Amino acid sequence: MPTPPSFNQSVIEEFRARRGEVGGPFEGADLLLLTTTGARSGAPHTTPLGYVRHEGALLVVGSDLGAPRHPAWYHNLLAHPQVRVELGADAFEALAVPAEGARREELFARVLRTAPGYADYQARTERPLPVVVLESAAPDGWRAPGEVRTLAGKLLEVHTWLRAQLGHVRAETEAHFAARAAHTGPGRPPEPGLGLQIRQRCLAFCQALAFHHTSEDEHLFPGIAVHHPHLAGTFERLREEHRTVARIQDELVSLLEGVRIAEPERFRAELARMTAELTAHLDHEEETLLPLLAEVPWPPPRP
Structure with a gap:
């Protein structure tokens, strides 16, 4: 079953209060907060998610614990690809790009090497679990010396x-x-x-x-x-x-x-x-x- 909203909110509050550290079932896990824009409402929605690092990007999986439907955050990022990521004490804007075809298979295998529990979630549902690449949305070319000041x-x-x-x-x-x-x-x-x-x-x-x-x-x-x-x-x-x-x-x-x-x-x-x-x-x-x-x-x- 999808995670109850009240539980998610308690995780979010603890994550922010402890600069990315969370206890309970997520203690010691690689966890981030993903804020998407509602596909219909346009309102921000924040979800705690496990992640795997890969070639300078972050991978997240739309498992929803093996539920039969994709999670709401996945539908949101299809409508609004620009998302916000909180990682430890840092936060940044990112571009969310779901993987397809052979690349999805390759990246899902990469996820399983780090977090094999996703194989159990995949076994519970007939839908292929989406693998989403979160790429930093910071400009790649020009940089002002130090911070942007004007x-x-x-x-x-x-x-x-x-x-x-x-x-x-x-x-x-x-x-x-x-x-x-x-x-x-x-x-x-x-x-x-x-x-x-x-x-x-x-x-x-x-x-x-x-x-x-x-x-x-x-x-x-x-x-x-x-x-x-x-x-x-x-x-x-x-x-x-x-x-x-x-x-x-x-x-x-x-x-x-x-x-x-x-x-x-x-x-x-x-x-x-x-x-x-x-x-x-x-x-x-x-x-x-x-x-x-x-x-x-x-x-x-x-x-």
């Missing part, structure tokens, strides 16, 4: 992460086409197991960009306009760009939904066009906004 630095950090996600989407679609091209036997080519990876990265990119633009339109631009009223026309043009970018995001999602059957050269051309338009928007925002934000402290001072 709003310009924060904007550039967000843009760097967005560019990295577009890069991952391109790399994974190329891997998909390479696997299709390598198939020489009869019947349909084998699935390369990248469908969910591409979907999650695209969804994370689109959701993050939409949130970023909403924050700019509703908070950042009006705040700057108070001190720079002559830039009102510039901000209106950026808002118009945001509406165009939202359309491109929808087109990108539709394009990637057809990646399994797409004609490679046409697909590559469309993906390259959309990527160029999205990147050009980020470049233009930086050119316009970074000089204005270079002296604005981050995080903002408390009133």
Whole structure:
């Protein structure tokens, strides 16, 4: 049976109070807290989960003790791939990417070598237990010296992460086409197991960009306009760009939904066009906004 909410809450409270250490049945276990966004409610939900380290990432398994249905947190991360992880005294944003096909089998075997009890949970249910890779969502490229100290630095950090996600989407679609091209036997080519990876990265990119633009339109631009009223026309043009970018995001999602059957050269051309338009928007925002934000402290001072 699923773990009672009251028990989960007591584990969460103990975890946070003791900086990741928990007693009782979890004493000495590798445990993290995963906070997902409700697929329907949009509200945050925190769940204690065991984990296994693998190649710089964390693996979690949607076992729910062998229940017949996937746990709620798994459905949440399919709808909202960006999650929050608490590990010991640390907390960070992560991208949740479920493994598929041969990679799922490989990673589940890796989990079993560290935590063989998951084999019992798998034996209790007919559904394959999902294996989810939690990758740090921190930008991979640019870093400010030390901590980000200005709003310009924060904007550039967000843009760097967005560019990295577009890069991952391109790399994974190329891997998909390479696997299709390598198939020489009869019947349909084998699935390369990248469908969910591409979907999650695209969804994370689109959701993050939409949130970023909403924050700019509703908070950042009006705040700057108070001190720079002559830039009102510039901000209106950026808002118009945001509406165009939202359309491109929808087109990108539709394009990637057809990646399994797409004609490679046409697909590559469309993906390259959309990527160029999205990147050009980020470049233009930086050119316009970074000089204005270079002296604005981050995080903002408390009133």
